[in-house]
Amino acid sequence: MKNSKRILFSIVLALSVFLLVGCGKQAKATEEGNVVIGSQGSDLNIWEHIAKSPQAKDLGLNIKTKEITDGAQLNKATTEGEVDVNAFQSWSYFQAYNKQNPKGKLAALGTTYLEPLGIYSKKYKKVSDIPDGTTIAIANNPANTSRDLLLLQKAGLITLKKNFNALGNTKDITANPKNLKFKEIDDTTGPRVLNDVPVVLISNTVALESGLHVLTDSIYHEKVDQSTQDNINILATANKNKNNKTYQKLVKLYHNKKIQKYIQRKYYGTKIEVNKSISDLDK
Template identity: 80%
Template sequence: MRKGKNLLASAILFLSVILLVGCGKSAKAADSNTITIGSQGSDLNIWEHIAKSSQAKKLGLNIKTKEITDGAQLNTATSQGQVDVNAFQSWSYYDAYNKQNPKGKLAALGTTYLEPLGIYSKKYKKISEIPNGTTIAIANNPANTSRGLLLLQSAGLITLKKGFNALSNTKDIASNPKNLQFKEIDDTTGPRVLNDVPVVLISNTVALESGLHVLTDSIYHEKIDQSTKDNVNILATAAKNKNNANYKKLVKLYHNKEIQAYIKKKYYGTKIEVNKPLTYLENK
């Protein structure tokens, strides 16, 4: 009788192990379609909307969002696998990050949009009104510093040295005929600084959150052309995941017509869709 009880107990234990293993495999399989997207600001809001959309369900994707407000930390979290894919950065920001972090490189999955960087002023209504010696506030991180300087060059205020790149800064200004002065600021403080500094460069994500519309409130802003292609935003993942099929579906999902209609209405057309192959950004 005792032997029979032992056999029964062994059988139950064996079945329990099989069930646990099976459940583990099922959970892993179910989780394989769950993608954690790290983002911030309006981009986070967009992906929260996409996560709940019928379009995401049709593609079989279970999307979760995670907010990380510091760009460098968000890229590090993506590189280390705490975030699967991130949605917040321009190609130039991505390029600068990879150059500065060769052991934790990211890979681009696809393009999303251009969100124009704008030149704002409460004192001047036109670029031509900016006088000699004016102080201009510009972002203090490498990618956005170089982006801002390129915009100032496009506006005809300065000329940059040959070979100017994503890691260049004010030392790479070749000509500054108006003797403009530069004040480096944290990206997020632009709208507040606008009360104290005559001219401020503000990213559209930050501008929108402060009630500013780049297409109507800035005195000059970026346009979509070859000179701004490095400022096109992308989806990025850890380098080892660059061929992940489900992650690549996110690019298609972002460019879905219904999703784009929502984004255009929600953000007043300031997130200009750019549906281009990565070669468009890679080719110089």
């Protein structure tokens, strides 16, 4: 009788250990599928949609979103672990941030899209109409400042020095034939500033939120066929997490055909899908 009890106890103990190990593995698997994505504006809306999608579930991802509207703060929150991955910045913004924050660097997980930057005006219908001495509003953060200036150069309004880079600014202008004046603004306020400043450069995310369509409402914009790799948006994480397999799944998820169909319909084709390896951008 005693032997029977011992055998029964051994079986129960073995089953308990098996169940605990199994539950532990399941809990670990569930934990590995959890990810907090920090974002802002239309990017936040996209990831809120993706978080609820069956495609996310199919990849075993449990996505939560967190809104942080300041880009530098969002990157800092990512390096400090407040969010796991962020979705808002261009490759040039990412590079500029890492140069300015060598002790808190980010790693790029993959590319998402390119959306054209536009030059807007309520006074002028084309770039050639802009008169001498006109004030132009540009972004006051390094990466977007340089992008704005490059577009103004592309439009034929200014000339920049040959080694102009992502940290460049108005001091790098070598020719300004129309004696343009530059007003640096918080780039999220562009549409409001448009009422007071004759020419304003506005990112597409900000423009869309104000009912502006870069392809139809701007007087000049980045062309989708030009070399704009610095302006491609990426997913970023803390450098220590660059090989995290769960976070890497987000890149695949973003480029899912059904997700892309939703994005193109929702944003009128202004978020142009770019599915490149980070190594292609890092050349």
